[in-house]
Amino acid sequence: MSGTDVYQDAVIIGGGFYGASIAIYLAKQRGFKRILLIEREPALLTRASYNNQARVHNGYHYPRSFTTAYRSRVNLPKFVRDWPDAVKQDFTKLYAIARRNSKVTAKQFERFCREIGAKIQPAEPALRALFEPRLIEDVFLVEEYAFDATKLAGWAERELNECGVQIRFETRVTEISNGHNETLRVTAQSDRDAEKLITCRYVFNCTYSGINQFKGDFPGTRIGLKQEITEMALMQAPSALQGLGITVMDGPFFSMMPFPARGLHTLSHVRYTPHLHWQDKQGIDPYKRLNDYDHATRVDRMVRDVGRYLPAVLEAKYVESLFEVKTVLVKNEGDDGRPILFERHLELPGCYSVLGGKIDNIYDVLEKLESEKFESTFT
Numbered sequence: 001m002s003g004t005d006v007y008q009d010a011v012i013i014g015g016g017f018y019g020a021s022i023a024i025y026l027a028k029q030r031g032f033k034r035i036l037l038i039e040r041e042p043a044l045l046t047r048a049s050y051n052n053q054a055r056v057h058n059g060y061h062y063p064r065s066f067t068t069a070y071r072s073r074v075n076l077p078k079f080v081r082d083w084p085d086a087v088k089q090d091f092t093k094l095y096a097i098a099r100r101n102s103k104v105t106a107k108q109f110e111r112f113c114r115e116i117g118a119k120i121q122p123a124e125p126a127l128r129a130l131f132e133p134r135l136i137e138d139v140f141l142v143e144e145y146a147f148d149a150t151k152l153a154g155w156a157e158r159e160l161n162e163c164g165v166q167i168r169f170e171t172r173v174t175e176i177s178n179g180h181n182e183t184l185r186v187t188a189q190s191d192r193d194a195e196k197l198i199t200c201r202y203v204f205n206c207t208y209s210g211i212n213q214f215k216g217d218f219p220g221t222r223i224g225l226k227q228e229i230t231e232m233a234l235m236q237a238p239s240a241l242q243g244l245g246i247t248v249m250d251g252p253f254f255s256m257m258p259f260p261a262r263g264l265h266t267l268s269h270v271r272y273t274p275h276l277h278w279q280d281k282q283g284i285d286p287y288k289r290l291n292d293y294d295h296a297t298r299v300d301r302m303v304r305d306v307g308r309y310l311p312a313v314l315e316a317k318y319v320e321s322l323f324e325v326k327t328v329l330v331k332n333e334g335d336d337g338r339p340i341l342f343e344r345h346l347e348l349p350g351c352y353s354v355l356g357g358k359i360d361n362i363y364d365v366l367e368k369l370e371s372e373k374f375e376s377t378f379t
């Protein structure tokens with residue numbers, strides 16, 4: 001059985017940071033009156049927007065992608081300005097360069113930081129002493145922050161409410177199709193109600209790893225995507241590492257970053273964090289794939305390898321792991337760049353697919369939306 005809802009100006013699919021921010025933008029800046037946000041989970045920002053490394057990038061991470069590094073430098077101050085309560089700044093951030101198997105040397109890293117205008121200085125001896133000098137060439141003190149996803153979720157909830165955006169949780173969109181007279185039809189399913197057909201003028205597909213999982217006339221994204229099941233281990237840091245964020249570059253190394261939402265640290269390792277990957281395709285549902293996956297932790301292997309470079313980590317206590325599907329553009333596999341995907345589907349006029357490679361890319365998405373002409377017939 002199908003039910004039909006009232007006409008919506010826009011349907012936003014996905015209540016992560018991107019879906020919520022876009023809904024708020026359309027309501028506040030573009031005068032959309034009737035916006036419906038549909039989210040398959042029971043709350044906002046519980047998927048990739050929560051299950052991540054929580055780093056507010058400032059460029060350091062991308063010595064092989066100047067554009068991503070540069071955009072991070074531009075976006076970080078805006079992010080801190082717009083979400084000051086959600087940004088943790090009170091920790092010491094270190095980037096260390098490995099002696100062997102690194103794609104950059106310490107000199108190249110320093111030069112790159114100067115080129116993008118990112119602060120960098122040699123770390124003091126007490127901090128250097130945390131690292132094994134035979135494996136680490138140099139250690140730098142830099143400026144990088146971490147975000148608290150629960151605070152971003154609180155912000156999203158308040159703003160959506162204030163803007164009158166209707167939200168439907170535990171509901172999954174299964175189809176997007178062309179309707180009559182420049183409208184779109186969205187099919188939504190939940191366990192509680194019968195299947196619903198929603199008519200609207202615009203659809204914003206902000207479903208991150210679910211971005212290609214729609215039937216009907218949805219053509220799929222033109223850009224190829226890679227899906228990756230990832231594990232971030234949540235750790236109680238030993239006293240020597242509390243108040244620190246550490247990244248070892250640039251190759252098969254690791255990061256130990258504060259995770260403000262839990263008052264813990266995440267431990268991730270380039271070799272052990274990605275468990276499984278595949279080329280994204282309609283019909284291979286990433287959420288189902290993750291659900292069916294056995295979630296066997298690799299924290300022991302992470303700690304063993306990290307302990308060679310940073311012995312204090314051997315005293316850290318494992319709490320649990322965050323497993324999530326990470327979605328990246330195939331074309332950036334080599335350079336680690338994280339541009340946005342922003343596609344207007346010509347086959348489905350009024351339907352947009354949006355994927356932000358990292359949280360601060362929201363500004364790049366809003367810039368794109370700013371140059372879109374939306375029909376302002378909303379009353």
Ligand SMILES: Cc1cc2nc3c(=O)[nH]c(=O)nc-3n(C[C@H](O)[C@H](O)[C@H](O)COP(=O)(O)OP(=O)(O)OC[C@H]3O[C@@H](n4cnc5c(N)ncnc54)[C@H](O)[C@@H]3O)c2cc1C
Pocket residue numbers: 013014015016017018019038039040041045046047048049050051052053054055056057171172173174206207208209210211213230231232324325326327354355356357358359360
């Ligand atoms: C392991 C990992 C580490 C990362 N580290 C960082 C980092 O340190 N810094 C950084 O800036 N970025 C990082 N990222 C990237 C960052 O998490 C994403 O760019 C960002 O969260 C994407 O937000 P989103 O709203 O698009 O996705 P999400 O938060 O996943 O939101 C998409 C929403 O859509 C919903 N949905 C999906 N399909 C449907 C459907 N059919 N119907 C209804 N709802 C649907 C989902 O339930 C989900 O809530 C990381 C990502 C991962 C996975």
